[in-house]
Amino acid sequence: MAHLFQGDRIRLLCSCGLLKPITAIYFCRHCLKLRCGNCVSHEVDTLFCPNCLENMPSTEARLKKNRCANCFDCPSCGHTLSTRATSIQTPSPEDPSKTVARKVYYLACTSCRWTTRDVGLKDQTVATGGWVEQDNEHYKHLQSLLEHYRSVAQQEKLEREKKRFSHRKSSYLSLSDKYSLPSILGRKSLTPLSPFAHKGDVSQTSEMTPLEATAEVEGLPEDIFTEEVVLSSVTTMEQRLSSPEWQPEKTADLYPLHKHILVKRSLRCRHCEHNLSKPEYNPSSIKFKIQLGAFYHVPEVRMVRQVELKTGVETGVQLSLCNPTPHDMTVALLPFVPEASEVSLQKGEESVEGSSLNTSSLVRVVEIPPERTDLKLTADVALPQGQLILAARDDTAEYDDQDSSPNYKDDPQVVAWRRANKVGVNLLVTPKPDATYVRVGFVLRYDYTNTVATATESRTVTLNIPVMVDVGPVTQS
Amino acid sequence: MELEDSYYPKAQYIETATGNRVSRASVLCGSQNIVLSGKVIVLNGVIIRGDLANVRVGRHCVISSRAVIRPPFKKFSKGVAFFPLHIGDHVYIGEGSIINAAAVGSYVYIGKNCVIGRRCVLKDCCMIADNTVLPPETVVPPFAIYTGSPARQTGDLPEATQDLMTDYTRSCYHHFIRVKDLPPQAREGANVARLVDV
Numbered sequence: 001m002a003h004l005f006q007g008d009r010i011r012l013l014c015s016c017g018l019l020k021p022i023t024a025i026y027f028c029r030h031c032l033k034l035r036c037g038n039c040v041s042h043e044v045d046t047l048f049c050p051n052c053l054e055n056m057p058s059t060e061a062r063l064k065k066n067r068c069a070n071c072f073d074c075p076s077c078g079h080t081l082s083t084r085a086t087s088i089q090t091p092s093p094e095d096p097s098k099t100v101a102r103k104v105y106y107l108a109c110t111s112c113r114w115t116t117r118d119v120g121l122k123d124q125t126v127a128t129g130g131w132v133e134q135d136n137e138h139y140k141h142l143q144s145l146l147e148h149y150r151s152v153a154q155q156e157k158l159e160r161e162k163k164r165f166s167h168r169k170s171s172y173l174s175l176s177d178k179y180s181l182p183s184i185l186g187r188k189s190l191t192p193l194s195p196f197a198h199k200g201d202v203s204q205t206s207e208m209t210p211l212e213a214t215a216e217v218e219g220l221p222e223d224i225f226t227e228e229v230v231l232s233s234v235t236t237m238e239q240r241l242s243s244p245e246w247q248p249e250k251t252a253d254l255y256p257l258h259k260h261i262l263v264k265r266s267l268r269c270r271h272c273e274h275n276l277s278k279p280e281y282n283p284s285s286i287k288f289k290i291q292l293g294a295f296y297h298v299p300e301v302r303m304v305r306q307v308e309l310k311t312g313v314e315t316g317v318q319l320s321l322c323n324p325t326p327h328d329m330t331v332a333l334l335p336f337v338p339e340a341s342e343v344s345l346q347k348g349e350e351s352v353e354g355s356s357l358n359t360s361s362l363v364r365v366v367e368i369p370p371e372r373t374d375l376k377l378t379a380d381v382a383l384p385q386g387q388l389i390l391a392a393r394d395d396t397a398e399y400d401d402q403d404s405s406p407n408y409k410d411d412p413q414v415v416a417w418r419r420a421n422k423v424g425v426n427l428l429v430t431p432k433p434d435a436t437y438v439r440v441g442f443v444l445r446y447d448y449t450n451t452v453a454t455a456t457e458s459r460t461v462t463l464n465i466p467v468m469v470d471v472g473p474v475t476q477s
Numbered sequence: 478m479e480l481e482d483s484y485y486p487k488a489q490y491i492e493t494a495t496g497n498r499v500s501r502a503s504v505l506c507g508s509q510n511i512v513l514s515g516k517v518i519v520l521n522g523v524i525i526r527g528d529l530a531n532v533r534v535g536r537h538c539v540i541s542s543r544a545v546i547r548p549p550f551k552k553f554s555k556g557v558a559f560f561p562l563h564i565g566d567h568v569y570i571g572e573g574s575i576i577n578a579a580a581v582g583s584y585v586y587i588g589k590n591c592v593i594g595r596r597c598v599l600k601d602c603c604m605i606a607d608n609t610v611l612p613p614e615t616v617v618p619p620f621a622i623y624t625g626s627p628a629r630q631t632g633d634l635p636e637a638t639q640d641l642m643t644d645y646t647r648s649c650y651h652h653f654i655r656v657k658d659l660p661p662q663a664r665e666g667a668n669v670a671r672l673v674d675v
Contacts, residue, residue: 003586003604004645006478023635050618050630053600079612079627110594111612111627262618277636286584286602286619286639295637304479320479 010301012294013466014039022301025294026276028269029450032461034294035269040276045266048283051080051259055283067258070128074109075239075254081107083127084115105130107256119252134255136245148208266290296324299331299390299446301467304424309438309474314382314430317440317471323390323421327449331390333383333425336441336466338376378435379471382428383442384414393421431474438471480645480652486659489521498653513538514566516650530559535566535583537646545575549595565601567646582619584642602638606631 002008002021011019016039026035047056049068056068072081084106089099104123108115116131117123124130136142233251240247248254267277278290304318323329388410416424431438444465491499495515502521505511507528513519514536522543525532530548540546548562562576565583570576574587577595581587585599588607593599597611600619605611610626617623622632635641 003588003606004641005480009478023637023641048618050621051616053616053618077627078629080615082614109612110614279636284600284619288636291636293635293637295635295640302479305481306478 005302007302009303009470011468011470012298013468019468022294022298025298026267026269026292027294027297028272028274028276029292029297030272030274031269032448032450032463033271034298034465035276037267039270040267041270042265042267045264045279046281046283047261047263049259050262053283055281056261061261064258066261068261069258071259072107072131072256073242073259074112074114075242075248075257076114076251077109077112078238078242079109079111080259081109081256084108085127086123088123107131114254116256119254121255131256134246138245145208297448298465299323299329299444301444301469303469303471306472309379309429309431309472311431311433311435311474311476314428317427317429318416318424319427319469320422320424321388321390324393325449326392328392329390330387330447332387332445333427334443334445334464335381335383336377336443338441377439377441379429379431379438379440381430381440381442384411384425384427386411386414388415388423388425390423391418391421429471435474437473440469440471442467442469480648482652482654484654484656484659487655487657490655492655496650498655518650518653531561532564533561534564535568537566537643537650538564538568538570539646539649540570541572541574541589543573544570546570547575547577549577549579551596560596567642569642569646569649571607577613584639586642602634602642604634604638 007023008021011021012025012034014020014025014036015033016036018036018038020036024037026040027033028035044058047058047061047066048054049056049071051071052068054068056064073079074081085103086106087101087103090102091097091099102125104125105127106116106121106123121131235248235251235254239251239254240249243255243257246253246255264279264283266275266279268275275290276292278288279285280287280289300322302320302322304320307315307317309315321331323331410418410423414425416426418424427440429438429440444467445462446465447460447462450459450461485498485500489501491497491501493499493513495513497513497515497517497519499505499513499517499519500521500523503519503523503525505519505523505525505527507526510527510531511525512531512533514534516536517534517538517540519525519540520542523540524545524547525540526545526547529550532546532548534540534546546562546564548559550557550559560579562578562580564576564581565585567583568581568585568587570587571589571591573589574591574593576587576593578593578597578599579595581593581599582601582603584602586604587593587599588605588609590608591605592610593605594611594613594615596613597615597617599605599617602619603617604622605617605628606622606624608626609624609628611617611623611628615623615628620634620636620638621630622634623629624631
């Protein structure tokens with residue numbers, strides 16, 4: 001986003017104390033507070049392969065270790081492998097004397113030209129699904145370890161159920177994800193776990209012999225010092241570690257890797273459990289079912305142009321304020337005191353602790369401690385006094401040649417220009433004596449019209465948001 | 478930072494009825510196969526190879542100077558065939574980039590000096606950073622940022638990317654202003670369009 005309008009120069013102070021640009025912040029309509037990626041809970045919505053863009057249900061993903069079944073990565077450079085076909089002449093099964101042309105497939109990388117033929121893998125007769133998995137010599141041992149720990153987890157769960165008689169839903173999520181047991185959240189139709197159900201099945205632990213640690217390691221082969229190293233046949237660390245189960249040392253042992261799958265996540269406010277961002281199911285779609293970004297609810301502040309700053313010289317900086325809502329908005333810029341905001345964060349933390357125990361939620365309500373960010377201001381700013389009115393956002397304004405700006409009476413010293421729902425505001429910035437980079441802060445006060453469905457009529461609330469602007473470096477005069 | 482006004486002399490650009498502003502110093506081969514959907518800016522030095530296959534460019538696109546838009550080909554047993562190239566709406570293509578993709582979605586940002594390999598598919602709302610090389614047949618999923626050579630995913634775009642790209646390309650078009658003639662000191666310079674004998 002910074003590549004477009006340099007949006008990371010203007011940052012808002014989130015309710016958790018971090019400074020984030022407006023595109024990285026969400027606005028919770030119920031708490032009327034800003035939430036950033038750090039203080040929301042992220043949930044996995046859908047899983048999909050980045051190459052074939054195919055959805056994968058989470059249970060299948062867990063079985064396949066979060067990898068796509070059909071798409072492969074080149075073990076040499078990491079790019080996606082593409083399937084190539086050639087036709088060969090083979091004797092037909094019915095009549096050995098006649099030869100029939102048959103298509104065989106192999107995988108090739110278009111970026112580094114690695115092919116499966118380089119490592120000696122046979123060409124497959126089927127286009128997809130023919131490539132066999134490699135054998136892992138420790139597979140059996142790892143499976144038995146997993147089984148053992150699953151039974152241990154079951155035991156612990158039963159013991160915990162016996163102690164606790166009330167059904168606390170908050171621990172279900174943590175238990176189900178421990179050792180990847182099937183999620184208890186899906187078991188709505190089954191009878192709820194009761195402490196008295198499993199009395200008889202207690203003694204089910206399988207015995208595992210623990211592995212013994214030895215200090216003896218088998219020695220290096222004798223020719224390791226005399227044999228010439230051919231660098232092209234030795235794998236790089238990145239190639240070796242991209243398949244951690246086998247870690248091939250020679251390039252002749254490289255095998256195609258299944259592609260990792262990507263995740264679409266949905267975000268939820270930790271305090272009121274409402275969704276802030278929920279994408280659509282289809283991986284190729286860019287639409288959202290719920291999209292409560294600050295970009296759509298908070299006025300966007302942007303610097304208009306870069307100005308040259310000198311120490312002690314009062315320079316004019318122009319900011320543009322844009323109203324994203326379909327209602328008229330009254331905006332005021334107030335001075336920002338960093339110490340006052342730290343105190344309010346502390347107070348906010350105490351009040352939230354008291355209320356969190358009342359929420360019965362499926363999501364663990366984890367308290368995020370407020371962050372301490374550097375809010376030092378390195379310049380004095382003269383803010384325009386009084387309130388400004390921003391027009392509502394009108395999507396048809398692009399096609400309308402008439403400018404509706406004469407309706408608003410603007411003070412020419414404060415308002416530089418007005419265009420549709422944007423207003424240009426003049427500020428005067430004076431860098432402090434020992435400042436090398438000018439950072440200016442103010443509090444943006446605006447009124448927000450609440451359109452939550454539960455409210456019978458839309459209420460207008462006044463909200464304050466601290467904003468930090470990175471104006472630019474100070475040139476030494 | 479809001480965009481600065483950039484001026485173009487009337488004589489060096491063609492403005493069509495749908496609002497496309499095409500530089501006379503760009504090379505559009507096979508112009509009957511090239512469709513510019515409206516309010517597209519094509520700067521100087523751009524080469525669009527419509528003679529190989531159809532090229533469709535969506536609304537409000539910006540194709541910066543010296544970019545090359547070339548439809549991809551596929552090798553068959555009986556020779557090669559060129560496939561049409563569709564570029565979506567509100568796409569920004571940086572200077573000097575070479576686009577051989579099979580399809581570019583909408584709201585895509587392509588940086589400077591990128592090489593998009595043949596038959597790549599760029600989905601909506603993705604970003605290709607400056608100087609990246611996308612090897613052939615890469616699929617770039619939505620909201621991904623790809624960097625490096627060969628390109629890897631290095632980041633994610635925010636959810637508001639669609640509106641940001643719309644705002645950016647509209648703003649580029651709005652700030653691309655026609656003047657009768659450039660002032661004398663701006664007439665010489667590397668980024669001034671010159672009439673080229675093709």
